[in-house]
Amino acid sequence: MNPDDLRELDELVEQIRSMKLHVAGGLGAALKKPLLLLLLVSKIENGRIEENRFHFDDIEKQLERLIREHGGRPTASGPKPEQPFSHLRSSAFWILKTQREYGPGKTALVSDLRHPDSYAAFRPQVFRLLRSSGEARARVVDSVLHEWWPETLHGDIREDLGLDRLDSRRRRQRDQQFTIDVLENFRYSCAFCGFHGVLNGQATGIDAAHVQWHAHRGPDTVENGIALCKLHHWAFDKGILGINEAERIGIADVFVTQSDGGLPLESLEGRPLAVLPKNKAIAGRFLEWHRGNVYLGQ
Numbered sequence: 001m002n003p004d005d006l007r008e009l010d011e012l013v014e015q016i017r018s019m020k021l022h023v024a025g026g027l028g029a030a031l032k033k034p035l036l037l038l039l040l041v042s043k044i045e046n047g048r049i050e051e052n053r054f055h056f057d058d059i060e061k062q063l064e065r066l067i068r069e070h071g072g073r074p075t076a077s078g079p080k081p082e083q084p085f086s087h088l089r090s091s092a093f094w095i096l097k098t099q100r101e102y103g104p105g106k107t108a109l110v111s112d113l114r115h116p117d118s119y120a121a122f123r124p125q126v127f128r129l130l131r132s133s134g135e136a137r138a139r140v141v142d143s144v145l146h147e148w149w150p151e152t153l154h155g156d157i158r159e160d161l162g163l164d165r166l167d168s169r170r171r172r173q174r175d176q177q178f179t180i181d182v183l184e185n186f187r188y189s190c191a192f193c194g195f196h197g198v199l200n201g202q203a204t205g206i207d208a209a210h211v212q213w214h215a216h217r218g219p220d221t222v223e224n225g226i227a228l229c230k231l232h233h234w235a236f237d238k239g240i241l242g243i244n245e246a247e248r249i250g251i252a253d254v255f256v257t258q259s260d261g262g263l264p265l266e267s268l269e270g271r272p273l274a275v276l277p278k279n280k281a282i283a284g285r286f287l288e289w290h291r292g293n294v295y296l297g298q
């Protein structure tokens, strides 16, 4: 990549990271803009976009599905894909042309967005860069995923969007101490099922998970950590499993399994944690964040 393109890319990644998100509206609202960006990059990657001109009705349904699938706990107002499409205009890389004028912070009317002469576009240099460089697309996807989702969910999202091949292999530097402290606090066992695997004298198949996602200001402290096996880590981040106020395990009603193979998840319903923390309990505020933003059950 030439120095000009690299500078352009650095600037774009910075603007993406500093996008204004509707944090007050909960996780679902906050993830809408990142999902719109991932959708457009995936379309460019898979050769589905020729022109730097995006019509709302061409992506409306797909974006709505992505918000339902990867946007965390649904918000009361529903997926509303017009919001990110419209509000992304507060970032310098996004241009929105509508038939009416809207004040800052106002969402454009869906009927206006659907008008044949309304469209959105990337700033021309940004589009050219994303179009011409796989490296640029990989870095944008990587930055977006690391900024807003825990790593356990990256594979699902990439696969869903056909972005599997785009992986710049950047790994966020984990706070090693967090991992050690959390695993130690749970005796290297899964808090949900008690799984404790050892391979050549080393604990294996077990992760130190953040209760409040690191990507959403969850700290690297032992009070925000829970040791979970791979399956339960994924299910916890996906919102299928939760921990209720009475510290019992819940499983979201919307989750179903098609065979007895679901037992490793379903048998946990209503059970207390299999392993209790020995040094420090998980702080209530982090469990509350998970219930309010991620867990899909009651």
Ligand SMILES: [Zn+2]
Residues within 6 Å of the ligand: 190, 191, 192, 193, 194, 195, 228, 229, 230, 231, 232
């Ligand atoms: Zn487990």
